[in-house]
Amino acid sequence: MTNQIEIDHYAEAGVNIDEGTHTVELMSAAVRATYGKEVLAGIGAFGGMFDVSAFKNMQQPVLVASTDGIGTKVHLAAQFNRLHSLGYDIVNHSVNDILVQGAKPLFFLDYLATSKLEAEKMASIVIGMAAACQAVNCALLGGETAEMPGIYMPNTFDVAGTIVGVVERSQALPRDNLTENDVLLGLTSSGPHTNGYSLIRKILANVDLSKTYAELDVPLIDALLAPHRSYLTILQKAMEHPASPIKALIHITGGGFLENIPRVLPKHLAAEIHLNSWPVPALFNFIQQHGNIPLEQMYRVLNMGIGMIIVTAPENVSLLEELITEPLWQIGQLISGEKRVQLK
Amino acid sequence: MTNQIEIDHYAEAGVNIDEGTHTVELMSAAVRATYGKEVLAGIGAFGGMFDVSAFKNMQQPVLVASTDGIGTKVHLAAQFNRLHSLGYDIVNHSVNDILVQGAKPLFFLDYLATSKLEAEKMASIVIGMAAACQAVNCALLGGETAEMPGIYMPNTFDVAGTIVGVVERSQALPRDNLTENDVLLGLTSSGPHTNGYSLIRKILANVDLSKTYAELDVPLIDALLAPHRSYLTILQKAMEHPASPIKALIHITGGGFLENIPRVLPKHLAAEIHLNSWPVPALFNFIQQHGNIPLEQMYRVLNMGIGMIIVTAPENVSLLEELITEPLWQIGQLISGEKRVQLK
Numbered sequence: 001m002t003n004q005i006e007i008d009h010y011a012e013a014g015v016n017i018d019e020g021t022h023t024v025e026l027m028s029a030a031v032r033a034t035y036g037k038e039v040l041a042g043i044g045a046f047g048g049m050f051d052v053s054a055f056k057n058m059q060q061p062v063l064v065a066s067t068d069g070i071g072t073k074v075h076l077a078a079q080f081n082r083l084h085s086l087g088y089d090i091v092n093h094s095v096n097d098i099l100v101q102g103a104k105p106l107f108f109l110d111y112l113a114t115s116k117l118e119a120e121k122m123a124s125i126v127i128g129m130a131a132a133c134q135a136v137n138c139a140l141l142g143g144e145t146a147e148m149p150g151i152y153m154p155n156t157f158d159v160a161g162t163i164v165g166v167v168e169r170s171q172a173l174p175r176d177n178l179t180e181n182d183v184l185l186g187l188t189s190s191g192p193h194t195n196g197y198s199l200i201r202k203i204l205a206n207v208d209l210s211k212t213y214a215e216l217d218v219p220l221i222d223a224l225l226a227p228h229r230s231y232l233t234i235l236q237k238a239m240e241h242p243a244s245p246i247k248a249l250i251h252i253t254g255g256g257f258l259e260n261i262p263r264v265l266p267k268h269l270a271a272e273i274h275l276n277s278w279p280v281p282a283l284f285n286f287i288q289q290h291g292n293i294p295l296e297q298m299y300r301v302l303n304m305g306i307g308m309i310i311v312t313a314p315e316n317v318s319l320l321e322e323l324i325t326e327p328l329w330q331i332g333q334l335i336s337g338e339k340r341v342q343l344k
Numbered sequence: 345m346t347n348q349i350e351i352d353h354y355a356e357a358g359v360n361i362d363e364g365t366h367t368v369e370l371m372s373a374a375v376r377a378t379y380g381k382e383v384l385a386g387i388g389a390f391g392g393m394f395d396v397s398a399f400k401n402m403q404q405p406v407l408v409a410s411t412d413g414i415g416t417k418v419h420l421a422a423q424f425n426r427l428h429s430l431g432y433d434i435v436n437h438s439v440n441d442i443l444v445q446g447a448k449p450l451f452f453l454d455y456l457a458t459s460k461l462e463a464e465k466m467a468s469i470v471i472g473m474a475a476a477c478q479a480v481n482c483a484l485l486g487g488e489t490a491e492m493p494g495i496y497m498p499n500t501f502d503v504a505g506t507i508v509g510v511v512e513r514s515q516a517l518p519r520d521n522l523t524e525n526d527v528l529l530g531l532t533s534s535g536p537h538t539n540g541y542s543l544i545r546k547i548l549a550n551v552d553l554s555k556t557y558a559e560l561d562v563p564l565i566d567a568l569l570a571p572h573r574s575y576l577t578i579l580q581k582a583m584e585h586p587a588s589p590i591k592a593l594i595h596i597t598g599g600g601f602l603e604n605i606p607r608v609l610p611k612h613l614a615a616e617i618h619l620n621s622w623p624v625p626a627l628f629n630f631i632q633q634h635g636n637i638p639l640e641q642m643y644r645v646l647n648m649g650i651g652m653i654i655v656t657a658p659e660n661v662s663l664l665e666e667l668i669t670e671p672l673w674q675i676g677q678l679i680s681g682e683k684r685v686q687l688k
Contacts, residue, residue, distance in 0.1 A: 047410035066391035162506035
């Protein structure tokens with residue numbers, strides 16, 4: 001229920017912030033740094049205030065909102081005390097979730113809940129969130145921290161959040177002109193992002209995660225905890241281009257390729273994914289081999305190295321290659337069919 | 345990450361909704377019933393879309409957003425399988441939290457997380473949320489349900505949510521004209537609302553909650569689980585009155601009287617609360633006696649029968665009594681002082 005400075009979290013939860021550590025002080029500054037002129041500071045505000053007078057310059061402003069959590073990746077992060085990156089995970093995941101509707105973020109609110117509140121740890125997560133918010137010009141407008149022994153297992157916590165963004169209705173994605181032979185362009189992921197960790201943890205339960213295996217060039221835990229990438233900045237120019245080369249964006253989250261691609265398909269179209277058309281990162285092969293997992297399940301649970309897919313007309317591929325300054329993998333195309341995904 | 349119909353929750357979480365029970369079907373209809381024309385349905389949307397073109401008729405539209413949970417009240421509710429009312433709890437709590445800034449709700453997004461997803465139970469909560477949203481003309485725009493064994497204790501869950509509302513900046517509360525001798529008017533609560541349950545559960549750990557005690561006219565559990573009241577409808581006329589008789593609203597949540605009242609006070613004002621100026625409901629006395637709790641702690645943790653406080657000028661009390669059709673308890677006044685609350 002608090003706002004303005006997330007430090008209120010701790011006051012509310014009964015944590016004495018006079019004991020405030022350096023991390024907690026840093027948190028306060030980090031959150032403030034996300035505030036643009038739109039964020040109105042009120043005395044003792046219960047909710048965060050965000051001025052949207054600028055919407056008056058839009059034709060038909062539409063708010064796009066999404067709530068999500070980062071699932072059991074928190075387990076791994078907690079085990080290795082790598083909390084900072086969880087903040088990036090939840091914010092970037094959320095940014096991508098509304099990006100696929102064409103929206104740019106306005107503000108984010110977090111929800112942290114735990115069995116026993118430890119200010120330092122929570123502050124680390126919030127600092128990560130603030131940094132991720134600042135990178136995409138999004139205010140970390142508020143949040144809530146709850147201490148709930150008896151609900152959460154000892155030494156565990158949950159991280160969730162809500163993002164609100166805006167899009168001009170005429171610019172919203174997906175567009176309604178998807179058609180056969182449209183090309184699917186894949187953007188590289190930084191790792192499994194925030195999905196598939198229940199499976200990953202099960203498979204790797206008896207594996208030394210701190211070891212650097214021959215197949216990987218970093219310790220396994222580093223590969224597993226790489227923060228979820230935000231695709232906002234890299235896609236911005238292409239999204240704003242007058243030729244509208246992006247017909248749809250697909251964020252590869254829980255449900256992998258098989259369940260996320262159909263979300264943008266009209267009834268009469270299906271997608272064909274060309275396996276081996278991009279370099280699947282070694283981590284995914286490592287997971288597959290250790291778990292002896294069928295290929296289809298891999299593509300249903302994990303992103304396989306592709307975090308975001310662009311749907312575009314074949315004639316716009318070269319324009320997109322100019323506008324987006326990183327590799328665009330031609331991973332497949334739309335075909336006639338019934339909202340299905342075919343791995344070829 | 346889903347939207348539109350909360351039923352997606354279950355599909356995403358791997359629950360087969362073809363096994364759909366009557367409750368799950370009801371949920372889908374209940375959520376749809378909260379959608380006005382502002383809610384835009386898109387194919388496979390990742391985030392909920394809410395048209396705010398109407399903001400163009402406002403001078404300076406300001407979004408007000410708040411994230412909160414309902415704390416350990418979920419424990420009691422789960423124990424007695426009274427899940428429906430938790431939906432009202434989280435929504436009404438949130439509605440009140442932004443009401444104190446003068447905002448009316450636009451939409452709400454929920455976050456439900458549990459050790460093991462049981463569709464019937466989650467649907468009961470969502471149906472309660474939808475009903476509470478519909479009552480205040482708020483869209484239940486989206487949400488997320490997470491199954492996280494190992495994070496949540498077996499058979500437990502957490503309920504949180506985010507509300508987004510709007511206020512014309514010139515109408516935002518609190519106003520800047522609070523002054524000595526302003527009157528505090530209390531509005532009745534329906535029970536402890538959503539705060540103080542960790543204390544309550546500790547105190548009543550060995551008490552039979554299903555019994556109707558002499559002091560109470562209903563079973564103890566009914567009194568404890570009475571849903572959080574929304575004050576939006578009852579206050580609407582007074583908030584829209586051209587004389588602006590409401591200077592500030594104070595939602596009595598976690599922190600009770602002692603920590604919430606100062607949130608609206610300028611540096612040079614304090615509040616004096618006149619004990620015995622309103623009828624404290626029997627439940628609070630029951631709790632106090634069983635726990636042998638100091639009076640000050642009661643007022644720091646619980647709402648003592650007052651869920652919302654209006655700050656107004658003495659000359660506007662009678663106008664408010666006309667505009668608000670239920671008892672307004674004159675529970676205290678503003679005095680010179682330093683943002684403190686004095687119980688008298």
